[in-house]
Amino acid sequence: MRTVLHVVGARPNFMKLAPIFRAVASRKELRQRVVHTGQHYDEKMSEVFFRDLGLPAPDLNLGVGSGTHAEQTAKALVELERVFIGERPDLVSVVGDVNSTLAAALAAAKLRIGVSHVEAGLRSFDRSMPEEINRLVVDRLADHLLTPSADADENLRREGVAPARIHRVGNVMIDALYGSLHVARSLRMPAKMGLTGRYAVCTLHRPANVDDPAILSRVLGALEEIARELPVVLAAHPRTRARMDSLGLVPHGLTVIEPLGYLEFLSLTSGAALILTDSGGLQEESTALGIPCLTLRENTERPITVDEGTNTLVGSEPRRIIETARHVLAGEGKRGRVPELWDGRAAERIAELYGRIA
Numbered sequence: 149m150r151t152v153l154h155v156v157g158a159r160p161n162f163m164k165l166a167p168i169f170r171a172v173a174s175r176k177e178l179r180q181r182v183v184h185t186g187q188h189y190d191e192k193m194s195e196v197f198f199r200d201l202g203l204p205a206p207d208l209n210l211g212v213g214s215g216t217h218a219e220q221t222a223k224a225l226v227e228l229e230r231v232f233i234g235e236r237p238d239l240v241s242v243v244g245d246v247n248s249t250l251a252a253a254l255a256a257a258k259l260r261i262g263v264s265h266v267e268a269g270l271r272s273f274d275r276s277m278p279e280e281i282n283r284l285v286v287d288r289l290a291d292h293l294l295t296p297s298a299d300a301d302e303n304l305r306r307e308g309v310a311p312a313r314i315h316r317v318g319n320v321m322i323d324a325l326y327g328s329l330h331v332a333r334s335l336r337m338p339a340k341m342g343l344t345g346r347y348a349v350c351t352l353h354r355p356a357n358v359d360d361p362a363i364l365s366r367v368l369g370a371l372e373e374i375a376r377e378l379p380v381v382l383a384a385h386p387r388t389r390a391r392m393d394s395l396g397l398v399p400h401g402l403t404v405i406e407p408l409g410y411l412e413f414l415s416l417t418s419g420a421a422l423i424l425t426d427s428g429g430l431q432e433e434s435t436a437l438g439i440p441c442l443t444l445r446e447n448t449e450r451p452i453t454v455d456e457g458t459n460t461l462v463g464s465e466p467r468r469i470i471e472t473a474r475h476v477l478a479g480e481g482k483r484g485r486v487p488e489l490w491d492g493r494a495a496e497r498i499a500e501l502y503g504r505i506a
């Protein structure tokens with residue numbers, strides 16, 4: 149029996165692991181192990197996702213924690229090398245673009261263990277984003293590049309990746325969404341939060357938006373303006389909450405809440421009239437849900453959400469954010485469609501592939 153070892157570390161990894169874990173579990177020829185680096189460690193940033201997504205607790209948690217990029221990546225690299233030498237998996241499977249993804253790909257590649265990168269080929273072409281550096285390096289190192297969409301294939305081909313290594317499997321995050329939507333809706337989070345009419349949901353956590361006090365207060369100002377037209381719920385990442393607290397920023401008219409678990413958050417977003425975000429995953433989820441999304445960034449590594457989906461890039465300039473929000477709320481936003489292979493079956497295709505390559 150061959151072993152697939154999954155490495156995850158941060159919040160956006162967990163919902164991608166869940167469908168893959170389930171699909172691999174149904175293949176008799178494969179056994180699997182899950183290693184959590186511990187990059188995210190708060191209950192609300194980690195454990196709740198395992199519970200909500202029906203994942204067993206990880207086999208190992210390496211307790212890497214927070215730090216600078218070098219500290220976090222280096223700690224994960226050292227710990228993962230030790231684990232890989234001990235376990236000798238046949239394939240290391242990584243998802244996304246966080247520091248844990250980079251550390252796992254690097255440790256495995258040097259031990260000559262096959263690496264599969266799920267969500268390969270995404271490019272923002274903006275190296276000021278740490279995730280862009282991670283994506284570039286992981287895709288250079290990975291043996292198998294599993295992509296969500298044709299634009300990702302094209303990026304990889306342009307970078308000289310042999311077509312035989314590129315496998316378009318579709319969007320595994322959307323598998324998790326379709327699989328959980330019914331249960332999530334039954335939680336009735338909007339009603340529980342007293343949201344009876346239209347409302348907007350916002351998330352904000354990118355260093356580019358929250359680390360500079362001037363930019364953060366401008367963005368919060370834009371949200372306050374939008375909140376004059378409909379309730380706006382801001383789910384604050386620990387980084388954002390810490391910045392707001394240290395700057396004494398108390399936004400008026402916004403409902404600021406702690407990060408929610410996967411199901412509660414999906415319950416909330418799936419009923420929203422408008423989503424404002426700087427998250428990568430939420431751009432995709434809003435496209436799958438058909439809900440207008442304003443992305444508070446100047447670029448995206450997920451252009452298909454703009455070209456085919458409901459996403460519009462608005463940056464962090466308040467006037468542009470407010471005007472686009474008004475336009476969308478007046479019913480003049482774009483409609484969008486769900487991209488090809490965002491069909492809830494990406495994990496099946498991944499498990500079938502792992503049956504052949506592990």
Ligand code: UD1
Pocket residue numbers: 158159160187188189190193194214215245246247248278279353385386387428
């Ligand atoms: C990481 C990912 C980012 C992803 C985001 C989702 C990288 C480079 N970035 O960014 O791509 O979109 O996760 O959340 O890997 N903290 C807590 N509790 C936790 C985790 C973090 O309080 O459980 C706080 C700490 O103060 C920490 C800060 O958040 O220093 C940032 O955490 P970190 O893991 O460095 O990056 P994220 O901003 O979460």
